[in-house]
Every structure is written in structure tokens, then in C-alpha cells.
Amino acid sequence: MxxxxxxxxxxxxxxxxxxxxxxxxxxxxxxxxxxxxxxxxxxxxxxxxxxxxxxxxTKEELLYQISRVGHERSVVILQEAAAVEGGVADRLDFAVRTFVRWHAEHHTTARVVQYELSALEDGHYAEIVSMRRRTEEVLRGLLEDGVAAGEFTVSDVRGTAVAVLSLCIDVARWYRPGGPRTPEEIGALYAGLVLRMVGAPVPVAD
Amino acid sequence: MxxxxxxxxxxxxxxxxxxxxxxxxxxxxxxxxxxxxxxxxxxxxxxxxxxxxxxxxTKEELLYQISRVGHERSVVILQEAAAVEGGVADRLDFAVRTFVRWHAEHHTTARVVQYELSALEDGHYAEIVSMRRRTEEVLRGLLEDGVAAGEFTVSDVRGTAVAVLSLCIDVARWYRPGGPRTPEEIGALYAGLVLRMVGAPVPVAD
CATH class of the missing domain: 1.10.10.60 (Homeodomain-like)
Known part of the structure; x- marks a missing residue:
């Protein structure tokens, strides 16, 4: 097991x-x-x-603590990655790599956190939802920075932020240790795909 | 409920x-x-x-039938969409729209099918996995067609196909009826994002 x-x-x-x-x-x-x-x-x-x-x-308190710690980690990881030195494309690249790698490496925890959300009590649920909103805000902020800098072309920033997060989070569902790609390789692939999604100029050596 | x-x-x-x-x-x-x-x-x-x-x-037989019907529908939907008249970018656009809309509209079934896979008996599990492979093959075929036609630029066709399917499937996790976007609108947004992911020329009116 x-x-x-x-x-x-x-x-x-x-x-x-x-x-x-x-x-x-x-x-x-x-x-x-x-x-x-x-x-x-x-x-x-x-x-x-x-x-x-x-x-x-209660059993629910265990689920709540797992969800709280899991979401806290994932907000911090995304915030730190989004705040690194560099241009906005570099920051988005690094944020996606790091977030994807975390979801691959912690796929068991991430699945529990994502799939069992509805079993939380109302107050706990509301707290977790507000942490998810923070995650979305970090990513949305990156996209807005890129658009403002003229580096990204995104017509629907909010919808695109949801899509990018969804792409990263779903790695936890399908990732299997020992599969054809390491968490780092998936992170690198996804960072390239996301840069394209936001219309960032992509290096020619594709 | x-x-x-x-x-x-x-x-x-x-x-x-x-x-x-x-x-x-x-x-x-x-x-x-x-x-x-x-x-x-x-x-x-x-x-x-x-x-x-x-x-x-058994209860497992119910889960198996749900999974079988759900996967059959999703393979057929993707195959039909991928086979419509038009250029390869139009076919990919239509396939993504249709697949996303299906996952939003059938989010309850899709979640059960995705989350409870590990509860299937070995023989049933193997059958469902082979249906998932067919889904992946349809999408991979579209990407290969686009690359062969010089319309898509994709360095890792297999990995990109997995990412595109993952993006579409995860709609079932986060979609809520009555949210800010209809299934059609999410489908349209995602089709545009996927065309960018594969390096297809995107209409200027972005």
C-alpha cells in the first residue's frame, strides 16, 4: 500500500x-x-x-489539516517562484515548473486535497477556498504583469489563469512514479506550453 | 443532493x-x-x-459500466470531432471544444470515472486503460497531422497530447454549473489556448 x-x-x-x-x-x-x-x-x-x-x-479535522498544509505549501511555492529575479516570462516559467513538480512529487497528498474538498465542514471549506483564491491571484498577477509589459497577449486573463492552474494541478491525477517523464521534465514541458498559451515569445530552439 | x-x-x-x-x-x-x-x-x-x-x-460492476460508458462516449466524441471536414487546426479546435464541453456538462460522471479508476478489478481496469489509450491516440494523431502539414510546431507530441487531454479532463473537477462561463465559452477559450500550445497560427483578433 x-x-x-x-x-x-x-x-x-x-x-x-x-x-x-x-x-x-x-x-x-x-x-x-x-x-x-x-x-x-x-x-x-x-x-x-x-x-x-x-x-x-474528528476524521474531518485530519482532512482539514491535510488540506490546509497542502494548500499553504502550494500558495507559498507559487508566490516564491513568481517573485524570483528576472523578466515576467522567466518568472512564469519558473512558477509553472515549480508548481508542476510539486504536484507530481506530492501527487498522493494533492489528490486527497483536490478530490475530498466537499467532505470539509463549511467553515473549513471556506478557509480552503480563500487559499485557492490566493493561488489564483498570484498566477493572475503574473499574467497581468506580462500583459502590462507587452510580453504576453492574453484576452481573458482570469480564464487563462484558471486553465494554467488546472493544467498544473491535474498532473497529480495522471502522474505515476516511474513513468516516462520525471517531475522536472514534466515541469519543463509544461512551462514551455504555458508560455505559448500566454503568447510569450518562445525561443526558436523548440 | x-x-x-x-x-x-x-x-x-x-x-x-x-x-x-x-x-x-x-x-x-x-x-x-x-x-x-x-x-x-x-x-x-x-x-x-x-x-x-x-x-x-456487484457494486464494482456498476462502477465498471459507468466507466465503460463514460469512456466510450468520450472516445467517440473525440473521434467524431477529429474527423470533421476542414484543416487540421479546425479539427483540433473542434475536438477540444467538444471534449471540454462534454467534461463540463457531464462533470459528475467524469469525476467518478476519473477518481474511482483504482477501485476497478484488474480485467476491467485493463479494458478502461486501453480505451484511454485510444483517446490519447486520436489526439496524438491530430498533432502529428498538424506537424506533418507544417501547421503545428510541437517538439514533444506525446507529452503535449497528454497535457491537452489533461487540460480538458480537469474541467470536470473545477467546473460548477452557474459559474461565470458556460461549457461552450470554456470550450472556445480552451480551443484557442490549445492552438497556441501546438504553435498553430492564431487569428489576429485575439
Whole structure:
């Protein structure tokens, strides 16, 4: 069965709380949120169900923490990449590479975060949706910068930003470790495709 | 709760078998495959669990039939669109529009088909994977035709075909009825983006 060693959860303490999150990611990925029991999650973390409740009140709280950490990481990754030195095409290139690589490398976590969103409680759902909006804003900002600089030609910035993010996120669905392309290679391919999508001048050596 | 009225299942007879498939789509979409019971599916179709077993031996057989019909429709849609009269750019444009519109309009079915693939039995899984390969081949064929005709510039045809299909399929994840764009509008936007991805000359009125 899957064994997630997702360093995104490295900051979660104590150790038992982190092990439970990793167990929950694997269980949700394998069986779905609704079919997973807290007993199953505790077992994967080598703990008793009673010990789980010391750290998380409900199964939903585990899903919420996974979604929160996953989205936080992905917003930070995109923000940092979008803020690197260089022209706007270089920044978009780097942002797409980094975001794609993250979704390939963390495909198990990313799938849980994307597929189980509707199982969150209303307040948690609203919080995650606002984090997703931040992600969209970062990408939209890059496209607007490129248009303002005369480097990109994009008629529908909002729709194109949604499409670019969707392309990157869906890597988590189809990516399989050991497939024909490494996460880096997919990132490089996608960065080139996205530069074309926004009408950026593309190097001749295509 | 969701009420799927997916005409993709229109050819399924008798009526009870079709109602059960529609009930299963809704149940799987809401709760996931593993957390859904045949009692729940039967109830949604207004039938008893015993009546369900007249038509489907197992819950997995329902998922298999949903996946088979869903993939068949999507292969046919793409093949027909790719075969219309016109230049290769027009054919790709039409194929993307049609494929995207289908994934928006049938987002509930498409999500089940995409997210629950791993719950299929080995033989069924292999059959569905070979249908997915046919879909990829149709799109790859279009890209190869465009490159051969000197209309597209694509260095990695296989990788680009995967990216284009992924972009279209992921519409089913994020699309919400009543959102800012209709399925037709998303199809038109995406067709333009894909023509750029393959380096096709794009009309100036961008």
C-alpha cells in the first residue's frame, strides 16, 4: 500500500500528530474520506484509536489539516517562484515548473486535497477556498504583469489563469512514479506550453 | 443532493438498469466508491437491494459500466470531432471544444470515472486503460497531422497530447454549473489556448 513520506508535513509536531496526518493521507487516497475509519488511520500510524483523539477530534479535522498544509505549501511555492529575479516570462516559467513538480512529487497528498474538498465542514471549506483564491491571484498577477509589459497577449486573463492552474494541478491525477517523464521534465514541458498559451515569445530552439 | 440526468446512459436498457447506473453515479460522486452501499444505490433508483442484483452482480460492476460508458462516449466524441471536414487546426479546435464541453456538462460522471479508476478489478481496469489509450491516440494523431502539414510546431507530441487531454479532463473537477462561463465559452477559450500550445497560427483578433 501507499507510503507517503511527504515532507510538506515536516513542520507538524509532535511526531505522533505528523504520523497520523501521513496515515490519513494514505488511507483517504486508497479508500476515500467517507470509507476511512479513524481506527484505520491510527493503525497506519502504529497507534490506538484513543491515542488519535488526543491529537484530532474528528476524521474531518485530519482532512482539514491535510488540506490546509497542502494548500499553504502550494500558495507559498507559487508566490516564491513568481517573485524570483528576472523578466515576467522567466518568472512564469519558473512558477509553472515549480508548481508542476510539486504536484507530481506530492501527487498522493494533492489528490486527497483536490478530490475530498466537499467532505470539509463549511467553515473549513471556506478557509480552503480563500487559499485557492490566493493561488489564483498570484498566477493572475503574473499574467497581468506580462500583459502590462507587452510580453504576453492574453484576452481573458482570469480564464487563462484558471486553465494554467488546472493544467498544473491535474498532473497529480495522471502522474505515476516511474513513468516516462520525471517531475522536472514534466515541469519543463509544461512551462514551455504555458508560455505559448500566454503568447510569450518562445525561443526558436523548440 | 446531485441528480444526474446524464444522457450518456440513454442507451442502457432496461430502464431499471439505467436508473441504477444514474443512482450509482450520484452516490459515488457524493460519498466515494468504497463508502457507497448497494442499498444506497438501489434506494436512489427507487428499488430494493434485491432488485439491484438482478441487473448488477456487484457494486464494482456498476462502477465498471459507468466507466465503460463514460469512456466510450468520450472516445467517440473525440473521434467524431477529429474527423470533421476542414484543416487540421479546425479539427483540433473542434475536438477540444467538444471534449471540454462534454467534461463540463457531464462533470459528475467524469469525476467518478476519473477518481474511482483504482477501485476497478484488474480485467476491467485493463479494458478502461486501453480505451484511454485510444483517446490519447486520436489526439496524438491530430498533432502529428498538424506537424506533418507544417501547421503545428510541437517538439514533444506525446507529452503535449497528454497535457491537452489533461487540460480538458480537469474541467470536470473545477467546473460548477452557474459559474461565470458556460461549457461552450470554456470550450472556445480552451480551443484557442490549445492552438497556441501546438504553435498553430492564431487569428489576429485575439
Amino acid at each position: 501507499a507510503e507517503t513520506a511527504d515532507e510538506s508535513f515536516g513542520g507538524v509536531t509532535p511526531d505522533a500528530a505528523r504520523r497520523l496526518l501521513l496515515g490519513a493521507v494514505d488511507a483517504f487516497a486508497e479508500r476515500g474520506f467517507h470509507a476511512t475509519t479513524t481506527r484505520d488511520i491510527a493503525g497506519r500510524a502504529g497507534m490506538s484509536p484513543a491515542a488519535l483523539y488526543i491529537h484530532y477530534r | 446531485a441528480e444526474t440526468a446524464d444522457e450518456s446512459f440513454g442507451g442502457v436498457t432496461p430502464d431499471a438498469a439505467r436508473r441504477l447506473l444514474l443512482g450509482a453515479v450520484d452516490a459515488f460522486a457524493e460519498r466515494g466508491f468504497h463508502a457507497t452501499t448497494t442499498r444506497d444505490i438501489a434506494g436512489r433508483a427507487g428499488m430494493s437491494p434485491a432488485a439491484l442484483y438482478i441487473h448488477y452482480r
